[in-house]
Amino acid sequence: MMSLFFRDLKLSVRAGGGAMIGVLFFMTVVSVIPFGVGPDLNLLARIGPAILWIGALLASLLGLDRLFQAEREDGSLDLMLMQETPLILTVFVKCAAHWSASGLPLVVASPFLGLFMNMDELAIGATMLTLLAGTPAITFIGAVGAAVAVALPRGGLLVSILVLPLAIPVLIFGVSAVYAAVEDPAPFLPPLMILMAITLFFAVIGPLAAAAALRHSAD
Amino acid sequence: MMSLFFRDLKLSVRAGGGAMIGVLFFMTVVSVIPFGVGPDLNLLARIGPAILWIGALLASLLGLDRLFQAEREDGSLDLMLMQETPLILTVFVKCAAHWSASGLPLVVASPFLGLFMNMDELAIGATMLTLLAGTPAITFIGAVGAAVAVALPRGGLLVSILVLPLAIPVLIFGVSAVYAAVEDPAPFLPPLMILMAITLFFAVIGPLAAAAALRHSAD
Amino acid sequence: MSENSLAIRKFSDLANPTRFLALADRVLPWLAALTVLFFAAGLWLSFTTEGDYQQGETVRIMYVHVPSAWLSMMCYTVMAISALGTLVWRHPLADVSAKAAAPIGASFTFLALVTGSLWGKPMWGTWWVWDARLTSVFVLFLMYLGLMALNRAMEDPARSARVSAVLVLVGFVNIPIIKFSVEWWNTLHQPASVMRLGGPTIDPEFLWPLMIMAIAFTLLFFTLHIAAMRNEIWRRRVTSLRRQVARNAGRESLAP
Amino acid sequence: MSHAAYVFASYAVALAVVAGLVLWVVGDGRARQRELKALNAAGIRRRSAEAPIGEGK
Amino acid sequence: MRLLVEGLSARRGEDLIFNDISFSLAAGEALVVTGPNGSGKSTLLRVLAGLLQAETGKISLKDGPPGFEHPHELSHYLGHRNAMKRELTVEENLSFWRRFLGNSPGGSGIDLAAAAEAVGLAGITHLPFGYLSAGQQRRMAMAKLLVAYRPIWILDEPTAALDAGADRLFAGLVTSHLERGGIVIAATHQSLGIGQSKTLQMTGFSH
Amino acid sequence: MRLLVEGLSARRGEDLIFNDISFSLAAGEALVVTGPNGSGKSTLLRVLAGLLQAETGKISLKDGPPGFEHPHELSHYLGHRNAMKRELTVEENLSFWRRFLGNSPGGSGIDLAAAAEAVGLAGITHLPFGYLSAGQQRRMAMAKLLVAYRPIWILDEPTAALDAGADRLFAGLVTSHLERGGIVIAATHQSLGIGQSKTLQMTGFSH
């Protein structure tokens, strides 16, 4: 299984891999926002965490569509389906590798973008922490969409549409944890714990559903 | 040329076509925002126009990547390149069809989303008007990206990254026209006129550049 | 060396859909008539009963709003059951049922949203708030549309069936959220003046037309659903016949 | 807008949506049946509708 | 009308694929391009169709209709791909190309039904193109040559995926096009069975 | 060990592709599946590999190693596609599959160098897979069968795109696998040159 993890990591940093494109998209989208809402610094700081979260959500989801499609096109998926190692484990490891290659960079890039959004240090730290806790959940949910769209000629947008509604709880608790950290009276830990619980929940449910979809889309 | 226009329209509403997907993506993305920034109605109304514009921008761009790729994959692009009808005209018509099938629905859907964002009637009307005037420009700029990415295996995100910076002026004037309409002292017409000028400008420059890129990507 | 010859007997397990078509032909006229009857009664009741002293005329919106809201959830439940049927029992009609239900469910959800908004404007002074129930209904609407887009995007119904079934089941989480959101998530809940009507404390003055309309909507749903299933079966037959035509056209000219 | 207008609008929308649904279902059914008839007229039957043949070639 | 090609050479990436090819074709003449895989047949045809820039050399038309500078504007090109949309019916595809391409001066295309008839697939123009088998798709792509008139036909392995009957049918189409004063350039591995024709043997460069 | 297949049938979409296929293979036996294009050979192999659900019928293993319910867990499948990543080197590809697949009980795979040697491409394992020619890619996909041990090999047109030398080499690999008590099921249009074997002739469905 470690071999699968490292193979996927290698693939996403090799030429044509998607790791960098996701971060670039994230940065582009987030840096477009101030042009839209205007350079009102207080407003930016106010909506900053939400924008970072939404940008990360979109960047994660839009890069996910090839997760299984590439495997299917060159026949690797067939071999993975045949093994006695549970497919759900394979899916889980692939998600983990995908997150390390394209979710983690988003987390790393978020502080810089936070500065652009005029967020203070506390908010930036909290955003990073919640992104770290929450983006894996997005990857796991997204895997379901990717598995569903594995045989589609153009999965990209469709995966996002299918998955975004399911990813909303992650967004809600992620952002509310950040706001809780910034505004004093509200406690920071409970939403963060919920976020982590959601991530754990989807770490089970996501691969399960994705494996089911993959099994049934074989042809 | 009308035949090309209608063919492209037909293609985008047939099964597997992208017309509905763009609007859905728009709706999904915009409706995800309140989950991020929270249900504060005043804040939503304040950033509403910007969010609608950014959503429309993303939805237009992300759906654009197949504009020429599909033509290239089945060989139609070759025949279009060979004709004596100027390629720039062909590109223009394809952009027009694409806009009618996926830009116009965005404009039509925007009032509903405006209601969700708690915008008042005036702001909604102004947003619709500016979207109507501005989204064609996005399509025309996007066509350049689509033409550049025509030979890439996974254009989607890349097209957006290439094109988003170019689309920023459209965004700025679109949004500022809306804010001008809402806030009394600022005049509404000048930014709208600039927006229309930008659209006209890109309606010429976009197809020109896209045609040049297509000519040189032939192999 | 052994020779296993392979012969194919022509058979079809489409008996089931065929039987369904016959059944639908028989049932549909009755269902349709019943639907019309209930709608007539429901509409008459809903316009003749008294208005509420607080909400005035607008209470009549309830008679379309609540049934369509219920139906939007029931339709998804039907789809989820169908999805189970596809995945677990591999029933040939389950997938047809799920696919036919999606546009109907989307329509009812749309109706619930619009009538809710039309009720919200005079009651709350705004078309829309990001209250949990409203939001989750909107998410349901988006999910319907997403599923429709998915069904359209896949050429081969046999393959899209199981795959979208998985998605339907995953999305079913939303239904209890809609149902219980009022209790769970109190951030921006609707004002008490409205909730006065909620639950079993509802005045029989309003209960009757509401129930009749609810039954009428349910009947309407089943009528439309069965008819749409029939259409879907026909559509699949047309597709497979056309493929057959294409194959035969090749064959004839193959042997000149 | 008066309250009656909201009520009227609700019923109008409901009517429009339901009418649209009914028209879609009926129209779709008609179209499919027409296609099936055309195919039948061209002499194409479903395999199960043919007399069963014991062996493939 | 006469198609003149002088000293043509082309490259793909860094590699020179062919060098100094010259020929001329009068109305009613056909050129058959042959050679092993990778010898540059497709590349030559794409250069002739104006889809690839030639490295050196010149393609011109003598005594052609006025107002056409490049021969490719008077050409049909049938490449490896069929230029038809899977989602649209055959009829929609053909009528789109008929109207989009228009007729070159000096002739006019036949109507859709007749074209489908000519390629032996009259009954199935109402089917989506994606339903057809590979061979049927290829034939419908040939029908495209008939619905809009072009004096020059550039064909890249037109008979790949075709069975014997369709081969003969296609030879008939080409012959009648030549008889009406057309020009045909075809790359192929098999014999096309169109009688008299010039041939060009590509050798490729030995690497 | 004995592979039993009883009354198998499968469909693609609406169409029944084959019906009521039964055979049994003991250790050391090979089955060659033949038949025209579209007769269902690949479909049969995918059903055997557990990638498609059979419509009816049953695939089982007698006297196999304990703990394996489905024969496909003990099988190698070589389909039309090679299951190798173009971006990774051959070595990375093979060592990934070696570790990912692991060995079935009863044998063990040979190491990468030996496997590359066995398919006659010893020197080039450091190249990215995408740089190889079609035939070389196919051979490397065969090396995958050697690096992880599986008693059953399911091969779909294994020798397509191979030249004559590679054909013989491949026949040698199959023969030695059979001698060690393996089972081979191969769909093919050409003769595989592996001596004694059962054959299954697919006829397809006449519409």
Ligand code: HEM
């Ligand atoms: C767009 C906005 C709205 C949406 C999406 C919506 C959604 C729903 C849903 C899903 C239900 C069914 C709940 C259940 O069965 O437990 C429902 C019931 C109901 N809604 Fe709405 N609603 C909206 C606006 C309103 C407004 C503005 C009012 C009144 C002021 C209202 C009054 C009611 C009432 C009285 C019920 C019946 C509750 C019961 O007896 O269970 N709704 N709504």
Ligand SMILES: Nc1ncnc2c1ncn2[C@@H]1O[C@H](COP(=O)(O)OP(=O)(O)OP(=O)(O)O)[C@@H](O)[C@H]1O
């Ligand atoms: N898109 C491309 N980019 C770069 N090189 C290419 C491309 N297409 C073909 N080539 C190279 O150009 C050379 C000539 O290819 P071409 O397709 O013209 O050969 P051909 O004679 O048509 O072969 P075939 O009989 O296989 O069709 C080959 O060496 C090939 O590798």
Ligand SMILES: Nc1ncnc2c1ncn2[C@@H]1O[C@H](COP(=O)(O)OP(=O)(O)OP(=O)(O)O)[C@@H](O)[C@H]1O
């Ligand atoms: N993915 C698919 N979806 C639907 N039908 C398919 C699919 N793949 C193949 N078929 C159909 O199934 C039938 C059998 O195909 P199969 O690939 O098993 O044939 P084959 O014997 O392997 O042919 P070949 O010799 O060309 O490889 C064909 O009629 C084909 O049209």
Ligand SMILES: [Mg+2]
């Ligand atoms: Mg060629």
Ligand SMILES: [Mg+2]
């Ligand atoms: Mg095969």
